[in-house]
Amino acid sequence: MGNFEPEIVGLCCHYCAYTAADMAGSKRISYPSNVKIIRVPCTGKVDAIHLMKALEKGADGVFVAGCLEGDCHFKNGNTRAAKRVVYVKNYIESLGFEPERVAMYNISAGMGERFAQIAGEFTEQIKALGPNPVKNIKSNHQAAGQ
Amino acid sequence: MITAEQKPIEEIIEYIAPYDRILLVGCNECVTVCAAGGRKEVGLLASALHLHSLKQGKTVDIKEITLERQCDPEYVEELVSLIDSADAILSMACGCGVQTIAGRYKDKPVYPAVNTKFMGASESQGIWAERCKGCGDCLLGVTGGVCPVARCSKQLMNGPCGGTSNGQCEISPDTDCAWRLIWERLKALGMEKRYIEVMVAKDWRPAGGGGPRRIVREDLT
Ligand code: SF4
Ligand code: SF4
Numbered sequence: 001m002g003n004f005e006p007e008i009v010g011l012c013c014h015y016c017a018y019t020a021a022d023m024a025g026s027k028r029i030s031y032p033s034n035v036k037i038i039r040v041p042c043t044g045k046v047d048a049i050h051l052m053k054a055l056e057k058g059a060d061g062v063f064v065a066g067c068l069e070g071d072c073h074f075k076n077g078n079t080r081a082a083k084r085v086v087y088v089k090n091y092i093e094s095l096g097f098e099p100e101r102v103a104m105y106n107i108s109a110g111m112g113e114r115f116a117q118i119a120g121e122f123t124e125q126i127k128a129l130g131p132n133p134v135k136n137i138k139s140n141h142q143a144a145g146q
Numbered sequence: 147m148i149t150a151e152q153k154p155i156e157e158i159i160e161y162i163a164p165y166d167r168i169l170l171v172g173c174n175e176c177v178t179v180c181a182a183g184g185r186k187e188v189g190l191l192a193s194a195l196h197l198h199s200l201k202q203g204k205t206v207d208i209k210e211i212t213l214e215r216q217c218d219p220e221y222v223e224e225l226v227s228l229i230d231s232a233d234a235i236l237s238m239a240c241g242c243g244v245q246t247i248a249g250r251y252k253d254k255p256v257y258p259a260v261n262t263k264f265m266g267a268s269e270s271q272g273i274w275a276e277r278c279k280g281c282g283d284c285l286l287g288v289t290g291g292v293c294p295v296a297r298c299s300k301q302l303m304n305g306p307c308g309g310t311s312n313g314q315c316e317i318s319p320d321t322d323c324a325w326r327l328i329w330e331r332l333k334a335l336g337m338e339k340r341y342i343e344v345m346v347a348k349d350w351r352p353a354g355g356g357g358p359r360r361i362v363r364e365d366l367t
Contacts (some may be wrong), residue, residue: 049186052193056200091190094155095198134200 006060017065023112031119044077061126147176169232172212173239183238216243282352290331297324
């Protein structure tokens with residue numbers, strides 16, 4: 001467990017979190033390479049199925065990062081996304097998974113430091129939880145199938 | 147539309163536990179509109195069931211398909227080519243769809259993945275409310291377009307009862323008193339006289355009191 005490096009998917013809004021991640025990069029602020037970013041046009045585009053599929057395919061954690069409340073480029077995409085994140089948290093909890101594997105954050109395009117901080121905090125949180133339990137089983141089955 | 151809600155996941159898991167190969171069937175009509183059993187929800191439930199079984203150290207084969215209408219034999223026929231590769235069917239349609247499948251594929255167990263709730267209308271995004279109980283003899287023409295059968299908790303034909311309070315039904319402050327709504331509508335339409343007229347006792351036979359109902363249209367058969 002000590003050297004467990006989690007795989008984390010970050011679904012980031014083009015208008016804020018994605019730009020913030022970019023800014024962190026250009027300012028040479030480092031954040032864990034565990035976080036794989038997927039750019040979305042708005043977090044309102046993120047559906048429950050995207051979060052579920054990430055976990056099903058073996059991601060150890062998945063977060064959605066959208067604009068600050070009231071600042072959504074498309075008015076309320078981020079508040080809709082926040083509700084879906086809560087829905088998925090409850091859904092995976094009823095399946096026996098830790099709800100903390102899924103999270104929602106709100107940041108603005110200029111917050112490069114904050115993005116790095118979020119990426120670091122979430123990575124630590126997932127490290128503490130340990131690997132997604134489906135991961136080993138999936139790889140065992142794949143190995144058996146080959 | 148007919149509204150439905152997904153069953154608790156624990157109940158669904160228990161139903162399908164004995165099987166390795168599941169055919170998960172959604173419906174493109176009402177349950178799609180009320181976000182209970184359309185293509186999207188089929189994908190979500192399949193993902194949840196995969197996650198659950200992987201956690202148990204197993205894999206389950208789930209085939210996803212969403213039919214145009216599950217309550218129509220011609221669409222249910224589309225499952226013919228898939229049925230042999232499944233041990234059980236999990237249906238996300240309303241009870242009408244589940245029964246159409248059960249009637250067609252007699253040797254396959256069929257389980258409902260949703261609870262069928264009521265005939266209702268959308269009040270706003272994500273909120274649905276009961277509007278009709280299919281009483282077979284519609285009264286809306288004399289009640290100002292507000293249904294006392296579906297919307298009055300006591301199904302009164304001459305309301306309101308003494309429980310009405312500040313325009314709300316005594317069962318809950320969130321429930322409009324149907325008879326308050328009826329009165330307001332009739333008044334707005336200048337039809338107060340309708341309200342004064344005593345309605346005779348309702349004949350409940352067309353409402354199902356006479357047994358299961360059917361419609362036979364000779365011109366269409
Ligand atoms: S009166 Fe009967 S048919 Fe008309 S809306 Fe009410 S329950 Fe439905
Ligand atoms: S308060 Fe109104 S809706 Fe409720 S039972 Fe009485 S008449 Fe019906």
